[in-house]
Amino acid sequence: MYLSDEECGMLDGKSGAGIQRALELLVALGKTFDADRLIPVRRAHVALSGQEGDTYWCELLVNGGAKCVIPATTNPCWDVDYLTKLYEVTDEERGLALRTINVYRRIGAKLTFCCSPGLGTNIPFFGEHAAFSESSATPYVNSVIGARSNRESSVSALASAVIGKTPRYGYHLDENRRGDFLIEVEADMKDDYDWGILGYCVGEAAGSRNPVLVFKNDVRPTKENFLYFGAEAATSGAVAMYHMVGITPEAPTLESAFGGKHVPSAEMSITNGHLEDTEAKLSPGTGPINLVMLGCPHYTYEQILEIERLMNGRRVHSDVKFWVLTDYGSLELAERSHARERLERLGVGLVPDTCIDEPCWKSFEGALGVTDSPKCAYYRERRGQPFAVRRLSDCVEAAVSGRVA
Numbered sequence: 001m002y003l004s005d006e007e008c009g010m011l012d013g014k015s016g017a018g019i020q021r022a023l024e025l026l027v028a029l030g031k032t033f034d035a036d037r038l039i040p041v042r043r044a045h046v047a048l049s050g051q052e053g054d055t056y057w058c059e060l061l062v063n064g065g066a067k068c069v070i071p072a073t074t075n076p077c078w079d080v081d082y083l084t085k086l087y088e089v090t091d092e093e094r095g096l097a098l099r100t101i102n103v104y105r106r107i108g109a110k111l112t113f114c115c116s117p118g119l120g121t122n123i124p125f126f127g128e129h130a131a132f133s134e135s136s137a138t139p140y141v142n143s144v145i146g147a148r149s150n151r152e153s154s155v156s157a158l159a160s161a162v163i164g165k166t167p168r169y170g171y172h173l174d175e176n177r178r179g180d181f182l183i184e185v186e187a188d189m190k191d192d193y194d195w196g197i198l199g200y201c202v203g204e205a206a207g208s209r210n211p212v213l214v215f216k217n218d219v220r221p222t223k224e225n226f227l228y229f230g231a232e233a234a235t236s237g238a239v240a241m242y243h244m245v246g247i248t249p250e251a252p253t254l255e256s257a258f259g260g261k262h263v264p265s266a267e268m269s270i271t272n273g274h275l276e277d278t279e280a281k282l283s284p285g286t287g288p289i290n291l292v293m294l295g296c297p298h299y300t301y302e303q304i305l306e307i308e309r310l311m312n313g314r315r316v317h318s319d320v321k322f323w324v325l326t327d328y329g330s331l332e333l334a335e336r337s338h339a340r341e342r343l344e345r346l347g348v349g350l351v352p353d354t355c356i357d358e359p360c361w362k363s364f365e366g367a368l369g370v371t372d373s374p375k376c377a378y379y380r381e382r383r384g385q386p387f388a389v390r391r392l393s394d395c396v397e398a399a400v401s402g403r404v405a
């Protein structure tokens with residue numbers, strides 16, 4: 001792997017121990033994946049997660065003098081001030097969250113605490129090289145925007161943020177961005193939920209291959225549709241790049257989606273029946289619930305307004321908490337329009353900066369929850385709370401009745 005004189009000097013520690021550690025990691029990654037050199041990136045997104053390993057890595061770099069040299073937005077952790085007042089956490093859990101937030105502040109990250117950066121807080125241009133972690137963000141910037149990022153970890157994304165470079169391999173190269181196999185979609189795509197379930201089906205079939213989707217019906221996905229699709233395809237599979245023919249920018253035609261190579265026949269055809277089977281598989285049970293959790297990935301302002309429309313003035317059942325996780329920009333809009341106030345009067349809480357996979361939610365564990373996101377169900381179940389996965393309108397009905405059918 002070629003390194004410039006400046007990079008060799010950094011690797012020898014001439015720019016400080018923090019830079020040295022970060023570059024060691026990028027070079028090791030580059031050698032592992034046969035990168036020929038490092039290339040500049042203009043932006044990064046760091047999935048900081050609030051877990052000990054990620055926080056330790058950031059401390060190691062910043063204590064060694066490293067600082068972000070490009071804008072690096074951050075994934076959510078949890079709103080420590082707000083949620084600690086409502087729910088039980090240990091001193092250790094609270095301490096780790098505060099340590100995480102503080103150290104990312106010290107290294108110069110943009111503390112956006114949002115898991116959908118490509119929608120607003122950190123949007124690369126078409127063809128731009130970037131270093132994005134967060135499994136739902138990477139497929140969005142690669143496929144919908146046409147920017148170029150590998151599936152970075154929080155560790156490698158932060159290393160890129162302080163060096164301003166990434167190894168040139170994987171999705172930075174034309175040959176790895178082409179479609180690998182073809183899927184026909186016959187299902188009706190009605191809302192974000194259908195797109196999420198479709199993503200889950202596609203991810204299971206794809207693994208880490210690049211799927212190319214052709215739709216039988218005329219579909220025009222919204223930004224939320226794309227986000228839900230990619231988040232789920234990266235949950236059931238490891239999809240970081242997909243093409244939708246006639247829709248996404250690197251697939252104006254079927255031939256271009258496959259890079260001008262032979263177009264294979266369709267490997268599968270996804271119908272409404274497939275989506276229904278997947279939904280049934282994802283739902284462990286029915287009955288009383290204690291939690292409705294939406295916003296994995298973070299809900300946009302438009303989605304918040306849709307909750308209000310579906311609530312239609314009804315109150316959340318007294319045995320149920322209803323939480324919507326969102327980004328600070330959407331929350332600000334909800335406050336300006338008084339939608340937050342109106343929803344909170346009905347028992348629907350909005351919280352910024354927060355991920356579903358954090359210790360602040362543990363008091364709900366042991367009972368059934370409802371979500372519209374298979375990704376949320378997947379992570380919450382690992383922490384001990386089963387979740388039924390339902391369409392948003394059904395989540396709202398469950399919130400009002402106190403049970404999921």
Ligand code: F3S
Binds near residue numbers: 379
């Ligand atoms: Fe966001 Fe956490 Fe879900 S980062 S996508 S809320 S797992």
